[in-house]
Amino acid sequence: MQLMVEARNLRKTYKRPDGSSIEAVKGVDLEIRQGEIFSLLGPNGAGKTTTISMISGLVEPTEGDASIGGYSITKEPMAAKRLMGFVPQEIALYPELSARQNLAFFGRMYGLGGKELGRRVDELLEFVDLSDRQNDRIDTFSGGMKRRINLAAGLLNNPPLVYMDEPTVGIDPQNRRRVLDTVKLLRDEHNMTVLYTTHLMEEAQELSDRVGIIDHGEIIAMGTQDELVQQVGEEDRLEITIGAQEIAESHLERMQQETAGVTRILCNPPEQVSDDSSESMPAKLTVFAKRGRTALPQILQDLDSAGVEIQSVAVREPDLEAVFLALTGRALRD
Amino acid sequence: MRSILTIILNDLQIFFSQRGNLPGLLIIPVLLTLVIGWSLGQIGGGGPMRLRVDLIDLDQSGMSAKLIEDLRAANDAIVLCPLDNDAEDFCSLGEEPLQLERAIERARTGRASALIVIPAGYAAALEAFEIISVDYYSLSDPMQPGPVLQSLNAVLQRASTASMTTGVADALLTNLTAAFELPPLGAETRDGFLGALYLRSQEMLTEQPAPVRFQVADAESASEDGSMNGFNQSAPGMGTLYVMFTVLGGMAVLLRERSQWTLQRLMALPLSRAQILGAKIGVYFSLGMIQYFIVFAVGAALGMDFGSSPAAILAVMAAFVLCITALTFALAPWIKSEGQARGLVLLLSLSLAPLGGAWWPLEIVPEFMQTLGHLSPVAWAMDGFHDLIWYNGGFTDVLPEVGVLIAAAVVLFAIGIRRFKYE
The missing domain is CATH 3.40.50.300 (P-loop containing nucleotide triphosphate hydrolases)
Structure with a gap:
């Protein structure tokens, strides 16, 4: 053309x-x-x-x-x-x-x-x-x-x-x-x-x-x-909001290795709303998995056993947002 | 060219569609022109504009009397003191006689516009075709001759030319008498012939104006009693002031055009940068000329004088508007907000206009202020208008003023075009 x-x-x-x-x-x-x-x-x-x-x-x-x-x-x-x-x-x-x-x-x-x-x-x-x-x-x-x-x-x-x-x-x-x-x-x-x-x-x-x-x-x-x-692999994206908690890096690594289909886990730690506030934005986990829905129960169980409070879960099909996230490590709206 | 005209017409349409622009373009300048014209006391039979000129005749001869007569005729506005003093003591002489020393002091302090001293032996020198000096004292700059000096020059030039003509005739008479071996003329006959020749020469030179002819106003443009019209100052002055307000206001508009992205949309059209810039310059030039036309039209309706060269008045207008347009484009790139632009317009207009003589004639301010005033382009424009309207000058008389304004415009455009922000 x-x-x-x-x-x-x-x-x-x-x-x-x-x-x-x-x-x-x-x-x-x-x-x-x-x-x-x-x-x-x-x-x-x-x-x-x-x-x-x-x-x-x-x-x-x-x-x-x-x-x-x-x-x-x-x-x-x-x-x-x-x-x-x-x-x-x-x-x-x-x-x-x-x-x-x-x-x-x-x-x-x-x-x-x-x-x-x-x-x-x-x-x-x-x-x-x-x-x-x-x-x-x-x-x-x-x-x-x-x-x-x-x-x-x-x-x-x-x-x-x-x-x-x-x-x-x-x-x-x-x-x-x-x-x-x-x-x-x-x-x-x-x-x-x-x-x-x-x-x-x-x-x-x-x-x-x-x-x-x-x-x-x-x-x-x-x-x-x-x-x-x-280009980034046809992976689902699991977006898990976990409240104002931090998870040890080692725990995330173990979860990635032990859960079938999981290729990568990104963690956005909790953020303080303002300097003089004790309130925090909740932490968010983004899990990339070949078959997201299959991997989800195992992931939730792992988090629960680690004492992590789960506030919400969303499963996203592969899209441009995922591509941007995969390429830059940031969401488009960040 | 069609694109440039389309942009100019579009921008003018936008300007005139904004009601807020009309008071600044029409109502306020017209009102101020009227108020200042009236306040000068020159409308509806106000007092004549008169120049107080001291004159001391040390010769007291027929020729010196002729010189005085010619001076009166050369310029109606000149009042020779003490000869033409009136009952109200226009000359401010009081009871004291005008001696040379006092007259010099009056000229030095500006109480008289000038002092002319006709020396003893003036007539004898002219008759003998010898050089004789007429002394002239004044505060005004001899490089920029005022009405008195120009009148004096014109009259003296006539006297010198008549004297020279008589001298040539005398020499010719002597040579012819010798060549043809004619009997010599008697002294009385010879003097009578040469005297008549001198007077005839003067008459002819008067009928055919001297090369430097000078009047405050010609017979057509002066009102019936010879008075000057107050609008001769107020219309050019207010026109010039409001040209600055209107054209310099373009700084804010150029900024708005960038912030509302209409300038960028023009850039995306198949137009060159030169076309866009040329059109924008054309817009503000047109607005400036429209502003002048409005104020001068009001002046014309109220009997303002236009001198004998309307084309030269147009040239001064165009040169000044071009200069202020260039100033607008030179300053626009430095302006960050519309508020800043409005402040700068006020600051520049309200400082350059009075400094340059838009509110009152520069002739009435001290000499250093006259010099300082010429840092303002307004002074050059007003000089040009005065030359044409007050002194009935022609195109060549305003070439220096037009030249200075255009030269300033070229420099300012060079800065403005170089720094113009298209992006």
Whole structure:
């Protein structure tokens, strides 16, 4: 399949006010195929927005380059930008103007005019289901409605490639569902390629044909969801909350060796809520096992015999959260 | 170019859609222009603007009388003291006669705008085609001639040219008499002929203005009683002040454009950085010019003078707006919050405007303040407006002011464009 986006060794270093520097993106390589939804999944601060900003020409890479439809974003930015639509994380609209005025302005910037512009604006207002509010100022819209117009503004030029940077941040479940359905529609009915960034594993799982997992400015894994799960082994994950207790390292090692199917046990110790508080967050055990449900009784028995109070147990099928956890030792939401 | 115009029109639409911008653009500057114009007492038959000039005629000849007459004619605003003193003692002479020593002291302390001393032997020197000096005393900077010095220069130039013409005619007469072996003219006939020639030369030079012609206001623009219009100061002054408020306010808008990500969305469009920057510069330049047009339109409606070169007034406006736009872009990268931007706009506008003579003419402040005032771009703009509106100057008269403002704009743009934050 033809490549729509190809990024090679993208790096971005920022200077801090004290003169030191911080490398936000450390040599990212990406290939996104035409007609697929590619999600860049990672926690906040992982480098998703910086990466997408470099690929879309908003930020100049310190090193490396990206091409869109064969055009280099650093050397042929005009040609590259004509092929893309951009939906930023922020509501990048003029709050003083109406929805229609905003769309008409950005449409004119793509060279649309006259009846063609009017038709395209009408189509998009219809597409995001806001035709009835087209003449209202953006600052009178709810968060979800603003997000939908923000999305429409990124589609004015009917681009073969759309960047969406966390487009569901801060909106209610109903509007979120609308946005996710719209993204799938763009691929399925308009054959658009979508580069979608998110820190929500559920969104990446629902939408993506392929996923790149990014952490600390590096892509640590990339592939379809099945491929990623296979990379870390198709293991179930048992999440056991055990109250404000600590378990000896030796006990965990013995439990791992003696329980069939268990490959690894991670323990997050209890955490004090605040410095002047005696309350603690409960400790959590994460047990990786080939057949989680089979191993569970044995594990619970071991913990009980060690005098550990068990507060809750959950069995998770292999998913992207497990992949991230396996690769980084941290949960996505940490 | 189409993209740049689209962005400019869009930003102007946003600016005018915000009702909060209208008082600053329209209501307050218009009100202040009216109030200050009236307070200058120059509207509806206010007193004429007059310049007190002491004159001591040590020659007391016909030619010195002619010089005095020409000085009066050159500038209606000049009141020659004590010759033209009125019943209300405009000259502030009191009972004492005006002696040379007292007159010099009056010029030195600024109680008189200037002192002109016509030396004894003035007429004789002119008749003999010899060099003679007319002494001029004033606090004003000779490098930036004021109305009195310019009037004097114009009159003296006419007198010197007439004298020179007469001298040439005298030499020609002598040579012709000798060449054609004609009988010599009698002394009375010769003096009568040369005297008539001198007067005719003066008349012709008066009919055809001297190269440096100077008036406070021409006959068309001055009101019927020769008074100056108070809006000649208040409209350029308030226009200039509010151009600063409006254009420098762009610092906050540029910051907001980044924080609300509309600037970044523009960056993701197929536009070059130069197009985006050019459009943003165009927005604030347009707003500045609109601000000037509003205030000057009010001034025009109330009888403000525009001199003889509206194009030169436009050039001064454009140069000043460009300079303040450049200042906006030079400062914008250092601004961290909209509150900080608003504070800086107030600080700069309310310090540079009075310092540069937007509230009152710099001519009335001490010399060191006039020098200091020229650190403010406002002073250069006001100098330009005064040259054109008060003194009826032309395009070439304001080239230095326009040049300084454009040079400052180039330096400030170089800083601003280099530091402009797109990301």
